Amino acid sequence: MRPADLNPLFAAASALRGIGPKTGALLDRLLGRKGQPARVIDLLLHLPHATIDRRARPKIRDAARDAVVVIEGRVTAHHPPGNTRGRAPYKVLIEDDTGDVTLVFFLNNFAWVEKALPIGTTRWVSGKLESWDGHLQMVHPDRVMDEEGLKALPAVEPIYGLTDGLYPRILTKAVEAAVGRMPDLPEWLEPNRAILLGWPSFADALLAVHYPTSPSVLDPQSQPMQRLAYDELLASQFALATVRGRMRDNNGRPTIGTGVASDRILAALPFRLTAGQEEALAEIRADMAGPKRMLRLLQGDVGSGKTIVALLAMATAIEAGHQTALMVPTEILARQHFERLTTLGAHAGITVALLTGRDKASERAKTLEGLANGAIALVIGTHALFQDSVVFQDLGLIVVDEQHRFGVAQRLALTEKGRSADMLLMTATPIPRTLVMTVFGDMDASAVREKPAGRQSIETRAAPIERLSEVVAAMQRSIEEGARVYWVCPLVTESEEVDLVAAEERFETLCQVFGDKVRLVHGQMKPAERDAAVADFASGEARILVATTVIEVGIDVPEASIMVIEHAERFGLAQLHQLRGRVGRGQARSSCLLLYKAPLGETPGARIMTMRETEDGFRIAEEDLRLRGEGELIGTRQSGLPSFRVANLDHHAKLLTEARQDAADLYATDPTLKTPRGEAMRRLLYLFERDAAVRLIEAG
Numbered sequence: 001m002r003p004a005d006l007n008p009l010f011a012a013a014s015a016l017r018g019i020g021p022k023t024g025a026l027l028d029r030l031l032g033r034k035g036q037p038a039r040v041i042d043l044l045l046h047l048p049h050a051t052i053d054r055r056a057r058p059k060i061r062d063a064a065r066d067a068v069v070v071i072e073g074r075v076t077a078h079h080p081p082g083n084t085r086g087r088a089p090y091k092v093l094i095e096d097d098t099g100d101v102t103l104v105f106f107l108n109n110f111a112w113v114e115k116a117l118p119i120g121t122t123r124w125v126s127g128k129l130e131s132w133d134g135h136l137q138m139v140h141p142d143r144v145m146d147e148e149g150l151k152a153l154p155a156v157e158p159i160y161g162l163t164d165g166l167y168p169r170i171l172t173k174a175v176e177a178a179v180g181r182m183p184d185l186p187e188w189l190e191p192n193r194a195i196l197l198g199w200p201s202f203a204d205a206l207l208a209v210h211y212p213t214s215p216s217v218l219d220p221q222s223q224p225m226q227r228l229a230y231d232e233l234l235a236s237q238f239a240l241a242t243v244r245g246r247m248r249d250n251n252g253r254p255t256i257g258t259g260v261a262s263d264r265i266l267a268a269l270p271f272r273l274t275a276g277q278e279e280a281l282a283e284i285r286a287d288m289a290g291p292k293r294m295l296r297l298l299q300g301d302v303g304s305g306k307t308i309v310a311l312l313a314m315a316t317a318i319e320a321g322h323q324t325a326l327m328v329p330t331e332i333l334a335r336q337h338f339e340r341l342t343t344l345g346a347h348a349g350i351t352v353a354l355l356t357g358r359d360k361a362s363e364r365a366k367t368l369e370g371l372a373n374g375a376i377a378l379v380i381g382t383h384a385l386f387q388d389s390v391v392f393q394d395l396g397l398i399v400v401d402e403q404h405r406f407g408v409a410q411r412l413a414l415t416e417k418g419r420s421a422d423m424l425l426m427t428a429t430p431i432p433r434t435l436v437m438t439v440f441g442d443m444d445a446s447a448v449r450e451k452p453a454g455r456q457s458i459e460t461r462a463a464p465i466e467r468l469s470e471v472v473a474a475m476q477r478s479i480e481e482g483a484r485v486y487w488v489c490p491l492v493t494e495s496e497e498v499d500l501v502a503a504e505e506r507f508e509t510l511c512q513v514f515g516d517k518v519r520l521v522h523g524q525m526k527p528a529e530r531d532a533a534v535a536d537f538a539s540g541e542a543r544i545l546v547a548t549t550v551i552e553v554g555i556d557v558p559e560a561s562i563m564v565i566e567h568a569e570r571f572g573l574a575q576l577h578q579l580r581g582r583v584g585r586g587q588a589r590s591s592c593l594l595l596y597k598a599p600l601g602e603t604p605g606a607r608i609m610t611m612r613e614t615e616d617g618f619r620i621a622e623e624d625l626r627l628r629g630e631g632e633l634i635g636t637r638q639s640g641l642p643s644f645r646v647a648n649l650d651h652h653a654k655l656l657t658e659a660r661q662d663a664a665d666l667y668a669t670d671p672t673l674k675t676p677r678g679e680a681m682r683r684l685l686y687l688f689e690r691d692a693a694v695r696l697i698e699a700g
């Protein structure tokens with residue numbers, strides 16, 4: 001249970017005083033998640049990313065150009081636009097004893113200008129000074145103040161990330177209201193540690209950052225920022241320590257296979273394992289044979305052949321008399337794995353079953369029975385596998401595909417189903433070595449680096465969306481020659497994001513050209529319809545599959561050779577890479593076309609450049625990490641990297657090391673958080689959403 005003193009922070013942001021429904025909706029868009037509105041805590045942890053320093057009061061002659069400054073001046077003349085047609089500006093001249101500035105306003109409300117800037121008065125204006133035609137001008141000052149207004153001006157103004165329609169002042173007001181909700185919290189840092197470093201409390205650190213007295217407060221090395229980053233790292237490290245502790249307490253057992261089933265599967269494969277696959281498999285088998293419970297991460301680019309490695313590991317467990325489960329994030333993926341593994345398993349006498357949320361009651365009962373009595377050796381399933389009704393006779397190995405789609409809590413729920421089951425986590429987003437530790441703690445990791453022989457390289461190009469008709473014409477030719485095309489659009493309709501091309505709209509336009517050769521899949525479709533669409537595409541009856549990012553996860557149609565990604569600028573690098581990996585799996589020459597909306601920002605531009613330059617997932621992961629922190633990635637959460645809100649490992653690596661130790665010490669002395677410090681620590685886990693660990697503790 002969440003400690004009651006935290007409740008005010010977990011209320012919806014829209015319930016804050018002064019926040020109406022319209023602002024509430026904007027806050028949800030900015031800070032909410034799927035199915036969860038923006039909360040007070042989200043506002044508190046939405047830290048400013050920059051400041052405007054308004055402390056300087058330069059004379060007009062000395063004021064910096066192209067930077068925000070506050071100028072004091074006497075209002076000397078008004079030049080209304082007169083009768084000119086079109087949009088002529090209203091100009092106001094102000095001057096001091098060193099020069100003058102023309103204030104330029106494009107607006108209809110002239111009365112406002114006359115009232116705010118009466119001739120003969122002294123006024124302070126804030127904005128960017130530009131030279132124009134030899135004169136200084138300031139277009140739309142962000143503030144026009146009299147003496148009173150000047151007094152109210154914050155000396156250092158925090159700048160926050162926004163969303164379309166949300167104005168800085170409204171957000172600032174919301175943050176202020178959120179800060180007002182901050183309860184008195186007990187200290188979770190060891191007192192002497194905090195004093196030693198002279199850090200402020202959590203609440204004071206938040207205050208310092210939201211009301212900066214100098215721009216240096218936002219420096220990652222400032223005490224408030226260090227405090228907040230440390231808190232976040234400590235929360236995540238303690239959660240990991242808990243998970244690890246649980247795994248360790250629950251001792252493993254040696255699993256050694258006979259090799260019979262694996263050999264039959266190998267013999268049935270139309271290819272040989274690559275050296276990388278062999279090596280990863282050997283590492284996994286060595287872990288399984290050992291007395292400790294396995295917790296291993298298998299990293300490998302999309303298409304590097306992780307599934308077969310997992311299947312052979314499962315065969316080993318089955319040879320030793322255990323059952324195995326393969327957990328996947330989507331139904332489509334589950335079915336696909338089911339088809340492939342049933343065929344391969346048949347060669348080795350392995351009974352494979354499928355368990356999703358959509359099975360017929362009678363089928364489901366049969367599957368549950370087979371799992372309980374041991375008749376089913378290998379089950380593939382979605383979240384349905386966690387349910388209480390799912391009981392195994394003897395679950396020995398759990399494989400989690402696309403592990404980043406699952407939370408720690410979900411993985412654990414499955415772990416509980418096997419007595420000391422080994423666990424293999426697979427990820428197609430290679431994670432830089434330094435981060436494996438951060439995300440997974442002391443987890444072992446294997447990597448499949450090389451691609452299976454004969455893989456074609458994928459030609460990657462980029463074009464602005466204006467060239468759509470050319471693209472469609474070129475596609476027409478390719479399709480006549482037999483190509484199959486994935487066409488990815490970022491969102492499904494009904495979203496308010498006006499300029500996002502909805503998948504449904506694109507589907508319509510493509511249907512006009514390609515008739516019944518086009519299918520559509522998106523997350524909100526009925527699963528049966530979705531599966532039918534994918535099946536048509538896989539069989540070749542359809543040639544174009546228009547999709548939202550649901551296809552990111554694992555669809556395997558080797559005949560698909562063209563990937564078009566619309567609004568490529570909106571995707572994170574890891575996601576682009578995953579999507580591209582859907583093609584280049586078969587014989588045909590493959591290509592990937594990134595359609596973007598111009599003008600390209602610096603970071604999206606760099607991402608697209610990286611995509612064009614390399615197909616090496618490990619390099620892309622490093623580059624992704626470098627570009628990250630610009631904070632505008634969609635898909636940060638999907639990338640498999642930890643999503644820290646405050647901590648930034650470029651700056652806080654040293655804090656991470658300390659937090660690891662701190663967390664380990666705390667777990668060693670107070671694993672169930674019973675001491676006063678432990679009680680305080682529970683709050684920290686909730687604040688940074690590591691409360692899965694708390695539930696784990698409470699589950700006993």
Ligand code: ADP
Pocket residue numbers: 271272273274277300301302303304305306307308428452453556558585
């Ligand atoms: P991922 O790592 O993305 O899960 P998969 O396991 O789905 O990759 O493998 C992608 C494709 O490569 C599959 O069609 C699989 O049969 C094939 N494949 C796997 N290993 C090899 C290999 N050693 N040689 C040739 N093809 C392989």
Ligand code: MG
Pocket residue numbers: 306307401554
């Ligand atoms: Mg896979």
